[in-house]
Amino acid sequence: MGPQAAPLIEIRDAALSYPNGTVALEGVNLSVGQHEFLSLVGPSGCGKSTLLRLIAGLMAPSAGSVATVSGSTGDVPEIGFVFQEPTLMPWARVFDNVHLPLRLKGLSPAEARPQVEQALEMVGLSDFRHAYPRELSGGMKMRVSIARALVTRPTLLLMDEPFAALDDMTRHRLNDDLLELWSGQHWTVVFVTHSIYEAVYLSNRVAVMAARPGRIVADLHVAPPCPRDREYRLSAAYSAHCRAVTDALARAGVPDA
Amino acid sequence: MHSHEPGYRMPETAATAGLRRRQTADRVMPVLVALLALCAWEGIVRWRGLPAYILPAPSLIARTLVTDWDTLWPAWLITLKITVLALLASVVGGVGLAFLFTLNRWIERSLFPFAIILQVTPIIAIAPLILIYAPNTLSALLLCAWIVAFFPVLSNTVTGLRSADRNLQDLFTLYGATRWQRLRLLLAPSALPYFLAGLRIAGGLSLIGAVIAEFTAGTAGQESGLAWRILEASFRLNVARMFAALALISVTGIAIFLALNILTRKLIGHWHESQLPERR
Numbered sequence: 001m002g003p004q005a006a007p008l009i010e011i012r013d014a015a016l017s018y019p020n021g022t023v024a025l026e027g028v029n030l031s032v033g034q035h036e037f038l039s040l041v042g043p044s045g046c047g048k049s050t051l052l053r054l055i056a057g058l059m060a061p062s063a064g065s066v067a068t069v070s071g072s073t074g075d076v077p078e079i080g081f082v083f084q085e086p087t088l089m090p091w092a093r094v095f096d097n098v099h100l101p102l103r104l105k106g107l108s109p110a111e112a113r114p115q116v117e118q119a120l121e122m123v124g125l126s127d128f129r130h131a132y133p134r135e136l137s138g139g140m141k142m143r144v145s146i147a148r149a150l151v152t153r154p155t156l157l158l159m160d161e162p163f164a165a166l167d168d169m170t171r172h173r174l175n176d177d178l179l180e181l182w183s184g185q186h187w188t189v190v191f192v193t194h195s196i197y198e199a200v201y202l203s204n205r206v207a208v209m210a211a212r213p214g215r216i217v218a219d220l221h222v223a224p225p226c227p228r229d230r231e232y233r234l235s236a237a238y239s240a241h242c243r244a245v246t247d248a249l250a251r252a253g254v255p256d257a
Numbered sequence: 258m259h260s261h262e263p264g265y266r267m268p269e270t271a272a273t274a275g276l277r278r279r280q281t282a283d284r285v286m287p288v289l290v291a292l293l294a295l296c297a298w299e300g301i302v303r304w305r306g307l308p309a310y311i312l313p314a315p316s317l318i319a320r321t322l323v324t325d326w327d328t329l330w331p332a333w334l335i336t337l338k339i340t341v342l343a344l345l346a347s348v349v350g351g352v353g354l355a356f357l358f359t360l361n362r363w364i365e366r367s368l369f370p371f372a373i374i375l376q377v378t379p380i381i382a383i384a385p386l387i388l389i390y391a392p393n394t395l396s397a398l399l400l401c402a403w404i405v406a407f408f409p410v411l412s413n414t415v416t417g418l419r420s421a422d423r424n425l426q427d428l429f430t431l432y433g434a435t436r437w438q439r440l441r442l443l444l445a446p447s448a449l450p451y452f453l454a455g456l457r458i459a460g461g462l463s464l465i466g467a468v469i470a471e472f473t474a475g476t477a478g479q480e481s482g483l484a485w486r487i488l489e490a491s492f493r494l495n496v497a498r499m500f501a502a503l504a505l506i507s508v509t510g511i512a513i514f515l516a517l518n519i520l521t522r523k524l525i526g527h528w529h530e531s532q533l534p535e536r537r
Binding site: 056058079081083085087089090091100101103104132133152 | 422424425427428429430431432433434438442443446449525527528529533
């Protein structure tokens with residue numbers, strides 16, 4: 001399942017510089033295949049979130065190309081995006097928040113109900129469909145945000161440090177839940193994080209980035225067991241992968257990230 | 258899921274009971290203070306034997322309210338009419354302009370300075386001019402009150418429409434939202450708390466604008482409001498009636514304030530931070 005098998009994302013020599021002269025990204029080459037789980041790791045300011053926004057099509061590169069093509073149909077793949085903050089509409093109930101992407105595509109609540117209910121079930125929040133975001137804990141809000149990203153049944157899921165603001169216990173649980181969802185579906189995930197441990201635990205491929213200018217300095221394939229369990233976090237293989245990523249970051253001149 | 262129970266509503270606890278006690282105290286205390294002040298006022302007037310043309314006692318003002326009701330009631334209706342119409346007009350004008358401004362930066366750049374000029378020029382200085390050029394007194398009064406009241410609605414709504422969460426904006430872009438969907442589902446709800454804050458300011462200002470306009474219009478109107486009744490009573494040294502009319506104006510202001518607070522709670526009470534009970 002390497003990138004050579006029908007890439008979903010193809011980035012060639014992409015660069016992004018701002019009018020004030022800041023170079024956010026330079027010479028980025030990346031190709032992501034179907035059903036890969038790729039993490040982008042790097043220090044803050046290395047442009048990993050920017051790269052994600054380029055992939056999402058929210059920004060255009062100032063040089064080079066960024067293309068996302070769905071292997072089977074050749075169309076632009078359906079994209080789900082999860083931000084660092086839950087980014088929910090505080091005035092809308094959980095159901096309406098998850099319904100939003102379908103509503104924007106013209107589906108009424110009645111038409112969208114089966115899909116919304118399914119997405120809520122996937123993240124275990126069916127009982128909370130009538131709650132307002134402020135009535136939920138941080139982890140639950142993040143689950144709503146994930147349900148909203150999944151409700152359109154995307155082929156490409158982009159996640160921008162989604163669990164960074166959560167406590168370790170919640171984060172580990174959501175990591176496992178995400179892996180379980182991923183293994184049952186045929187999505188590709190691009191996951192931005194500044195945590196080496198999270199990246200190695202989740203991904204089968206880790207791209208290490210460095211700052212000024214933002215660029216990819218290492219592309220490591222890790223082969224985690226499937227399904228992973230608590231033992232994996234303590235295993236020698238896991239430590240070795242973490243070590244490899246840490247070394248790559250160090251070589252790029254990043255002190256312990 | 259996990260440790261969270263589906264019953265997310267706050268159960269009745271010692272804390273919520275305490276909160277309820279505080280809320281009751283919030284209502285009772287101001288009433289008590291007002292009653293005490295009125296009693297003191299009444300006492301001083303009686304004890305010093307002050308004549309009514311210097312300081313009428315609250316009891317006399319209350320009696321005047323009843324005896325002069327036939328004069329005060331129609332005047333009150335007129336002031337109320339101007340105030341409410343001006344407030345409605347500032348909602349329509351303020352929100353309408355705000356939407357226009359967000360749709361097009363050029364419109365904003367060309368028109369916003371004029372809105373500011375209208376806002377910073379004292380209405381009392383413009384009012385005589387408006388009285389000359391307006392087709393009739395009522396429309397002149399309305400225009401004055403509107404000029405005073407619409408700016409907070411406009412400026413707050415513009416700020417609100419610009420305050421929508423950036424990530425949500427991106428999400429709307431990602432899912433190909435139309436302009437109309439973005440306005441209705443994201444910008445308008447984000448702006449609502451700001452608009453309501455502006456509306457509460459505009460509520461008080463529209464009453465002030467109506468009263469100032471009436472003062473300036475003076476005898477020009479056959480339909481005279483409470484402000485004119487105050488002027489008229491002062492010419493006749495009928496101080497009790499001045500106070501009675503003033504009391505009605507205050508009641509109007511308080512009623513508008515309370516009505517807008519209730520409206521705010523109805524519209525955003527279930528989600529906006531400003532409407533949540535205090536912690537502690």
